[in-house]
Amino acid sequence: MxxxxxxxxxxxxxxxxxxxxxxxxxxxxxxxxxxxxxxxxxxxxxxxTSLNLSxxxxxxxxxxxxxxxxDSQEFEEIHVWDSEGSSSIEFKAHEISKQKLGVIVHNQIILEAIFREIKExxxxxxxxxxxxxxxxxxxxxxxxxxxxxxxxxxxxxxxxxxxxxxxxxxxxxxxxxWSYHQLAIVSSVITSNPLNETAFQIFTDTGPIALLPLSTKPNLASLIWSTDQIYGEKLLELERDLLMKELRLKTEDRFGALTLDEDIKSFPLxxxxxxxxxxxxxxxxxxxxxxxxxxxxxxxxxxxxxxxxxxxxxxxxxxxxxxxxxxxxxxxxxxxxxxxxxxxxxxxxxxKRGFGSDNPWIKMGRNLAFGFADKAKPLKKRLIKEAAGII
Ligand SMILES: Cc1cc2nc3c(=O)[nH]c(=O)nc-3n(C[C@H](O)[C@H](O)[C@H](O)COP(=O)(O)OP(=O)(O)OC[C@H]3O[C@@H](n4cnc5c(N)ncnc54)[C@H](O)[C@@H]3O)c2cc1C
Structure with a gap:
């Protein structure tokens, strides 16, 4: 052949x-x-996957x-906050004159679409x-x-x-x-407060948590919970409702009550x-x-x-x-x-270094960096374009 x-x-x-x-x-x-x-x-x-515009x-x-x-959900905004400090930043599509920054979709849907076409x-x-x-x-x-x-x-x-x-x-x-000595816990959750076409990223003391809107059910969000190895292994042993309680705590209750919607999968990072x-x-x-x-x-x-x-x-x-x-x-x-x-x-x-550190100077630095990036319009635009894949 x-x-x-x-x-x-x-x-x-x-x-x-x-x-x-x-x-x-x-x-x-x-x-x-x-x-x-x-x-x-x-x-x-x-x-x-959150697919960017490119x-x-x-x-x-x-x-x-x-x-x-x-089967994909558009998002117009990325909201990032630091649970260790008081800082947050929002990236909005209209700031770069776009209607969306990307879409969230299951990898399986992308694969199904490609393989259907390959057969032709x-x-x-x-x-x-x-x-x-x-x-x-x-x-x-x-x-x-x-x-x-x-x-x-x-x-x-x-x-x-x-x-x-x-x-x-x-x-x-x-x-x-090299290993990040972290696990990614992946599942989907139903939130009480809707995500409203916004992708959320929360930096916590044990690793970043992403909650991304999905289109397949009302208030359904894809969960990608990156955690330090030992803490992550403990999370995997918890009953579903205790795990959701912990997630609610880590996300500062901004999404209200959370219900797990599918079995958890975990990946070493x-x-x-x-x-x-x-x-x-x-x-x-x-x-x-x-x-x-x-x-x-x-x-x-x-x-x-x-x-x-x-x-x-x-x-x-x-x-x-x-x-x-x-x-x-x-x-x-x-x-x-x-x-x-x-x-x-x-x-x-x-x-990873900026947000994975307990050093008070680094913590203060990242709060300042958030504030600076929010005010410096050209830098902010650049970051949004980078996230949308149009640079
Ligand atoms: C938790 C998590 C969340 C993520 N979220 C995002 C996101 O939002 N946006 C984003 O852009 N990326 C994201 N990623 C990254 C993304 O999932 C990967 O970059 C992507 O899936 C890699 O695709 P790939 O086709 O290169 O490799 P893979 O998906 O790993 O595919 C490799 C294929 O090769 C086959 N294979 C392996 N060895 C052999 C062999 N010896 N012979 C024959 N076949 C073989 C396997 O069966 C498999 O089908 C995420 C990753 C993780 C872990």
Whole structure:
């Protein structure tokens, strides 16, 4: 079997890349160890994403936005406050002359939309339930062998296989990683006080809590509760109503009574980035290239921007009938995407250090920083544009 591009990993990044390339009649093989095209729960559950305006544009271009839009919740405002101090800041869409800053939607909906569309293209072969075992690359092509012995050759191999990427390991791409010693507790809750198209982020002494409006039920909010490891493990042992009592306390009762609406899932939080985004014929997109703290809700937005960049480069190579393996093209991709990922990692570190500290000077500093950012209009506009993904 020979394809122009093999993509390992059918998460949102890999599947979206397959769709972009397949639509341009590039032969693609998309391999996943699970069955992402079939893992569809109704009503949707689990991880959600806050998609910024740039990601929405990319999903429109892929022809999947209409399907996603009907189950997504727009937000016009981001309200951040510091439960350790008295400071808060509000970012509003109208401050940058927009009607919204993004939408919140379940990851499952995005995947469902992409896989429905993938089925329409004969240029995409979907291989599920197969795990990558070996990868070799030479002058002519790259070849992979899966767990059950399928041998697939291609001009380019894309690692879209997440944080523990096997493509990255087999290609000997070095990484830098550290643990945040935190857990993300993910679920959804019904709030008594409505969120009103506002995404809330609360910095607490044990980690940031995000409550994001969802559209599937009235007053439903996606909960992403990042907590220090030991405290988080204790939370996971609590009965549902005690857990909600604790959440109510941590969020200073601003949302009224809270009711858990689905089972809790938890994820360890690590920071990771590949020191290079490509080697030989392998190239990385999404979490395999960079895994960041969920506090600013930017991980997948970065991944979608990788996919758009890489697909545009590959499609334009193919348009001129050239072999799509071209080191100069891979270098261009890295040059454009690596700085974006480093910028986001640095920002997450600044947040983590600034808000994860008990030092009274740092606490005072962050209160002042909130006040300053609120008053300095150009800085505030820049921050809002950054969050909306339009810088
Ligand atoms: C709690 C939480 C909240 C988040 N919230 C947001 C948010 O609001 N906004 C945002 O932009 N980002 C957010 N993120 C980040 C976002 O979820 C990730 O960046 C995104 O899901 C990564 O997508 P991906 O396709 O790169 O990788 P993944 O979703 O990890 O997909 C990798 C795929 O590769 C497959 N695979 C792995 N190994 C192999 C193998 N050897 N062979 C074959 N297949 C393989 C897996 O089965 C999987 O399907 C959040 C993350 C967390 C943890």
């Amino acid at each position: 020979h394809y122009q591009v093999s993509i390992v990993g059918g998460g949102i990044a890999g599947a979206l890349l397959a769709l972009y390339l397949g639509r341009a009649r590039i032969s693609v093989c998309l391999i996943d160890r699970g069955h992402p095209s079939q893992d569809i729960q109704k009503p949707p559950e689990g991880k959600t 990601s929405i544009e990319s999903l429109k271009q892929a022809g999947v936005w209409d399907f996603i839009q009907k 293209y004969s240029s995409i072969d979907l291989i599920e339930g197969e795990s990558l075992q070996t990868l070799t690359s030479n002058e002519d092509n790259a070849s992979i062998i899966t767990e059950s012995g399928l041998n697939i050759s291609s001009d380019l191999i894309v690692g879209a296989d997440g944080s523990l990427s096997v493509v990255r390991n087999l290609s000997n791409i070095p990484i830098r990683t 690590n920071q990771l980035h590949a020191k290079k985004f490509f080697k030989d014929r392998s190239i990385l997109v999404g979490d395999s290239a960079h895994t960041i703290h969920p506090l600013a809700g930017q991980g997948l937005n970065l991944g979608i921007a990788d996919v758009r960049e890489l697909s545009e480069l590959v499609i334009s190579k193919n348009r001129y009938g050239k072999n799509i393996y071209d080191r100069e093209m891979l270098r261009t991709y890295s040059k454009r995407r690596e700085p974006e990922s480093y910028k986001m990692i640095a920002l997450m570190e600044a947040f």
